[in-house]
Amino acid sequence: MNFLNVNKLIWTISLLIMIGLLKINPAFSFTDEKRVENISRISHPAYRMTNLWYGTRNPWNRDNTRIMMFEETATYNPPGYGTQTGRGAVWGFVSELKAASGGTLAEYQLAARPLYDTSTKSPYMEWSVIPGEENIIYALFKTIKKLKKMNLDTQTTTDVISYDPGDGTIVTNARIIGWTADNTLIVNFDDETSGSGGFEINVVTNTRTRYSKFPDMCSAEGVRWPFWGHGHNDLSPDGLYHARYGKYYRVYDNDYQNNKCGEVGDPSYANSYFDNVNNILNNKLSHVSWLASNYWFLASDVSDQLSSPYKGLYRIVQVFFDRATKQFIHNELWSGISAGIRLESGCSGSGCYRNFMATPHVTVRPDGNQMMFQSTDGKWGYDDYVNDNSLYSNWGAEGVFIADLATASGAQACTDFTYTAWSECQPSGKKTRSVISSIPTGCSGGKQPEIEQVCTYNPANPAYNIPKTPVSPIINGNLSEFASVNAISFSPSSGGNTVTVRALRDSEALYLGISVTDTQLNATVNTRDGSVWNDDSIEWFIDTLNNGGGAGTPNSAYMLPDDYQGIVNILGTQYDSQGTTLGAPSGTWNGSWQVAVKLNGTTDNNTDIDSGYTVEIKIPWKSIGYSTAPSDDTIVGMSFAVNDKDASSSSGIMWPNISAGNQNASNWQKIMLSGTVAVVDTISPAPPLLLSVK
Structure with a gap:
């Protein structure tokens, strides 16, 4: 029986297993x-x-003795090695590359061999999967539109077949997708474009079969094909x-x-x-x-x-x-x-x-x-x-x-785990926590971690309720859409800014309407993720799982990946951060939240008396980790802060009032997503809930 027939038999058995005609259920x-x-x-x-x-x-390669990798072809100056230009695709015997590890540049260059024919370019090549072809690479030669067979040992190249259909189809961006289960090679006409068409090439018989598009991945043909992710x-x-x-x-x-x-x-x-x-x-x-x-x-x-x-x-x-x-x-x-x-x-x-x-x-x-x-x-x-x-x-x-x-060998079974704190009970009737470490370290199997628990949901006594709105606010700095909504208000114990926060929600986003009284408006930062907290600015925080950050010292920064922060100064410049599993907030997250600021005064002119400013914010649910809008009666943790920059001093105030640790989710308040509000544009804002900071 020749190789292709054996391979076809193997594929047929695999297909029988998939459709359930041949039952093989090995124990896990x-x-x-x-x-x-x-x-x-x-x-x-x-x-x-x-x-x-x-x-x-x-x-x-097929017998795992050789390996291929790519050197970046740009010219650069690595510290200590002078000017270098990468050679593109290189290959070597695994044993020789490992032996050269940690050695000189010359030793590496001997072990990592560039392709002898540079008219082909990476990544348009594949190791052969055909038995006996452990030293063969199949590569596209794009200038002549041919698939060729490269023998790395003899350094000889032979034609397989052209991948140009000859009917005017553009194949400039052709790419090898990979091998099928039948050991034929898929060459797509236009990169990874699924509908561009291409050829399935049999490299043994040097024949090609045209296809019009990629098969559905969720089909027998899709499973036979190479995975193209x-x-x-x-x-x-x-x-x-x-x-x-x-x-x-x-x-x-x-x-x-x-x-x-x-x-x-x-x-x-x-x-x-x-x-x-x-x-x-x-x-x-x-x-x-x-x-x-x-x-x-x-x-x-x-x-x-x-x-x-x-x-x-x-x-x-x-x-x-x-x-x-x-x-x-x-x-x-x-x-x-x-x-x-x-x-x-x-x-x-x-x-x-x-x-x-x-x-x-x-x-x-x-x-x-x-x-x-x-x-x-x-x-x-x-x-x-x-x-x-x-x-x-x-x-x-x-x-x-x-x-x-x-x-x-001898891996120990898990006997216990350390965990983060339980989240608050959610409307689903469940609370969750995460594993911090396993006992013993590196264990496998044995006891399973308990990361979910049934609980009785009790939505009593949230610090604030955020109602639904039937009409989405327009983000323009005009807070009329928030007029009928209760508010959070906070200010220093004596003098200074007074801050009023109102919130709405719909199926797309969370909306904040914030007004700040301020007699001196000052801001200079106009670069995204700059130090906007040194300007007149407002900050919002949300703990989407309401798990209090999980751990950490209350006066130190501690935010988990479900915790988010945004800051915007009066120039509209944004900064944002997201928590990490280590608890250290990371400013690399750039959310897609939208802001608009209206000033009642002049910036950076401290000879006059200003009135303050308003900020309107839209935070899409998807930008803070939700796949869909959270359900009614969901509890989240939230906090707000204002930074006040005056001519001679800077200060900050936060709700709830704490002396430090505003980036610690355990300090934030419980907020419920509850109720519906009618949009009213003509009445005066509802009086705030006065929650003074003492």
Whole structure:
């Protein structure tokens, strides 16, 4: 029986398993629990390495003895190595690259070989999956519109077939998508455009079959195809489950028989399974690699900010998914410091992300015995150096690391856990908490954490109620829409500003109408995320889970990922931050909230007497972590503050009144989302609820 027939038989058996004609239900076990034995940096610090998408989503060759990676082709000056220009795609024997790890630049350049034919460019290539072709790469030669076979040992190149259909179709942006389950190669005409069409190429018979568009991922044909994501999501090897990035791990059924995939918020298909692992991964899942087992995948996160301004803590975990119980167990494999990913201030679009190549785009080897990822090895990134006026002379080039994975032996079962404080009981009749650590450290299985508990919801005595409005306020600084709403009012015990806050909500957003009396209006900061708290400004805080920040000293900053802060000065300049799992607020979050400010006076003229200002704010629910608007009677934590800049002094006041720790969610007040208000534009505002600060 030839190879292609054997492969077809394997695919047929897999298909039978998927449709339930052949029942194979192995018990869920942890015999595949992995541990890291050693880590090697297989690139040299003199070169910047790009991410591992496309041709290197599986960067190992067929027998796992060779590996491929990409050197950034720009010219730059890494500290201590002079001027360097990356060579593009390079490959090497894993053993030689590991032996050269930590060695000289010359040793690395011998181990990491550039492609002998530079007329092809990354990432338009794939290692062969055909038996006997362990030394072969298939690559697009775009100037002549051909797929070619490159023998790395003999350095010879042979034609496979043209990918130009010859009918005028533009193929300038053609890209290899990957291998099918039948070991044919998908070449798409226009990058990743699903409807551009392309060819499925048989590299053994040198034939091609045209397709018009990508198949539905939730179909048998979609499962047969290569997975075409950017690494942010992946299918299990048998195609039955799909893991996706986000604030939570999402694993959902890949019901190809009915062309459905379970999705968040889809009431017609509820087979989606979520795992809140913010206690494991800092902000959200970033990359997934599900190649080695049907029952676990590797995942990496985007970073928590650690130190000002641009370093982050990243983690890679092994995630077990029990198909019977739909439960998750996590096994942390690696954590490390690398350059922190961030959105450049004042910039918009995907090209504005800095340090992106420093994040650990993890890939697991198909046999589960090695993983590959990126990091700057604890240093600032090249983007920090370039975009911050060469401030960070000690920047580190993004490197590629491989870690050998071994099956953990004698792993201890979990006996207990430490937790954050319970959240307030929510209208659903449940309260939640998060795991801080497991006992013993690194345990697996055994006792399961208790992160949810039934409770009796009692909405009594909120500090303030936020009613619904049937008509959304227009954000223009005119607070007439808030006229019939009760208010929070606070001021210093003697003299100074008086602050009045009113709030409304609808299905889209939370709205704030704030008026401040102030006899001297002063502000100079006009750059997003600048030090606006040094100007006349207002601040809002919200704890969306109402869990009080979970922990922390009350007079110190402590905000978890469900806690948000916004500040706007009288010039309309915004600053915002979000909590992290470590409790340190991070200013890298830029929310999509809208503001309008109206001044009753003149700015920066302290010879006259001003009256004050009003601020109107719209905070979309989705910008603060909600997928839909929170339900009636939901309790959140909230706080407000005003910063007062006068000619000779600056001060601040906060509701509720505390002397310090305004960034600590345990100090905020309970607010209920309750009731409905009629919009009245003609009457005077309702008298405020006087909550004086003493």
